[in-house]
Amino acid sequence: xxxxxxxxxxxxxxxxxxxxxxxxxxxxxxxxxxxxxxxxxxxxxxxxxxxxxxxxxxxxxxxxxxxxxxxxxxxxxxxxxxxxxxxxxxxxxxxxxxxxxxxxxxxxxxxxxxxxxxxxxxxxxxxxxxxxxxxxxxxxxxxxxxxxxxxxxxxxxxxxxxxxxxxxxxxxxxxxxxxxxxxxxxxxxxxxxxxxxxxxxxxxxxxxxxxxxxxxxxxxxxxxxxxxxxxxxxxxxxxxxxxxxxxxxxxxxxxxxxxxxxxxxxxxxxxxxxxxxxxxxxxxxxxxxxxxxxxxxxxxxxxxxxxxxxxxxxxxxxxxxxxxxxxxxxxxxxxxxxxxxxxxxxxxxxxxxxxxxxxxxxxxxxxxxxxxxxxxxxxxxxxxxxxxxxxxxxxxxxxxxxxxxxxxxxxxxxxxxxxxx
Numbered sequence: 001x002x003x004x005x006x007x008x009x010x011x012x013x014x015x016x017x018x019x020x021x022x023x024x025x026x027x028x029x030x031x032x033x034x035x036x037x038x039x040x041x042x043x044x045x046x047x048x049x050x051x052x053x054x055x056x057x058x059x060x061x062x063x064x065x066x067x068x069x070x071x072x073x074x075x076x077x078x079x080x081x082x083x084x085x086x087x088x089x090x091x092x093x094x095x096x097x098x099x100x101x102x103x104x105x106x107x108x109x110x111x112x113x114x115x116x117x118x119x120x121x122x123x124x125x126x127x128x129x130x131x132x133x134x135x136x137x138x139x140x141x142x143x144x145x146x147x148x149x150x151x152x153x154x155x156x157x158x159x160x161x162x163x164x165x166x167x168x169x170x171x172x173x174x175x176x177x178x179x180x181x182x183x184x185x186x187x188x189x190x191x192x193x194x195x196x197x198x199x200x201x202x203x204x205x206x207x208x209x210x211x212x213x214x215x216x217x218x219x220x221x222x223x224x225x226x227x228x229x230x231x232x233x234x235x236x237x238x239x240x241x242x243x244x245x246x247x248x249x250x251x252x253x254x255x256x257x258x259x260x261x262x263x264x265x266x267x268x269x270x271x272x273x274x275x276x277x278x279x280x281x282x283x284x285x286x287x288x289x290x291x292x293x294x295x296x297x298x299x300x301x302x303x304x305x306x307x308x309x310x311x312x313x314x315x316x317x318x319x320x321x322x323x324x325x326x327x328x329x330x331x332x333x334x335x336x337x338x339x340x341x342x343x344x345x346x347x348x349x350x351x352x353x354x355x356x357x358x359x360x361x362x363x364x365x366x367x368x369x370x371x372x373x374x375x376x377x378x379x380x381x382x383x384x385x386x387x388x389x390x391x392x393x394x395x396x397x398x399x400x401x402x403x404x405x406x407x408x409x410x411x412x413x414x415x416x417x418x419x420x421x
């Protein structure tokens with residue numbers, strides 16, 4: 001009798017903990033945003049600048065880096081140039097050649113007297129060998145894990161930091177989609193080497209990237225990293241307007257969702273989207289279809305058979321029927337895993353960063369996105385988009401109708417856990 005009560009109680013507790021991890025924030029967007037102005041209208045920038053967080057600042061330079069053969073040398077060179085501070089936050093950090101090189105670079109700077117602070121997501125870095133952590137800590141790198149496994153945070157274990165942020169001396173910033181793992185090395189030349197982008201940033205917006213790092217550093221350590229070594233005066237480095245904003249379940253959980261909805265609602269000519277995980281909710285679907293009715297051309301590139309999450313691929317396709325009938329163009333990237341997160345609207349603005357186009361990124365993860373308002377940069381990113389479009393296969397409504405019965409059944413099974421994919 002007593003054991004029955006104990007077991008029942010334990011099962012009940014586990015059920016509650018599981019439910020807490022599945023829960024998304026109470027307050028969420030419920031109504032479609034209407035088309036009131038274009039992306040080129042000053043009102044668009046005015047509203048995004050105040051509704052998403054930090055205001056849009058001028059005078060920035062953003063350089064795109066394509067695949068690991070460009071990304072990692074640029075990041076390692078920036079780390080090697082650090083004189084005062086390095087702040088680094090990432091979701092994936094695994095062992096391997098890339099992980100070793102980054103650990104070596106961070107350790108060398110710490111031994112040279114640079115203040116090096118590293119935030120690794122506990123779940124994302126679970127494949128990281130202790131030897132790498134010990135190497136960095138022995139050298140003087142301050143390393144913290146974000147939300148490690150403890151009994152008192154089991155209810156929030158599913159809320160991870162998915163941000164990818166690197167700031168050097170408060171003056172040079174990086175963000176984008178890459179993790180620290182060998183899958184991101186090379187030139188996306190085969191299925192073992194992923195397609196991805198990262199961005200090197202200079203100018204006043206770097207202070208916003210530093211503030212984004214501070215957000216989770218404070219949550220984890222209670223320490224504020226401030227002073228001129230972290231937030232120096234920043235002079236204009238280019239002519240690009242930009243801002244970096246964050247979201248998390250603890251606050252601003254709908255920022256990313258709102259950003260996508262506002263951009264789609266403002267579009268008048270074109271929406272080009274690359275999404276490594278494309279699982280739109282009802283609001284996003286309605287917004288895309290409304291944009292199509294306004295005559296907006298919508299092209300979406302998603303992973304093909306090479307994807308690291310088969311469940312995402314299955315859950316994603318369930319939503320494609322209505323979009324395909326509405327004239328949305330969906331293309332599957334064939335060569336390797338496509339891990340890009342890229343949105344281009346009307347050749348006017350670009351959004352990049354860590355945010356995936358799914359409910360998990362919108363409501364459960366801690367994310368960071370950089371919005372760039374610059375026609376020249378949008379033109380450059382459109383060229384990259386067109387290049388990525390070449391090795392794809394267009395997915396038609398007829399193909400969607402003929403998908404296997406086992407896929408259709410799996411789609412229905414996955415509905416209750418869509419937010420977890």
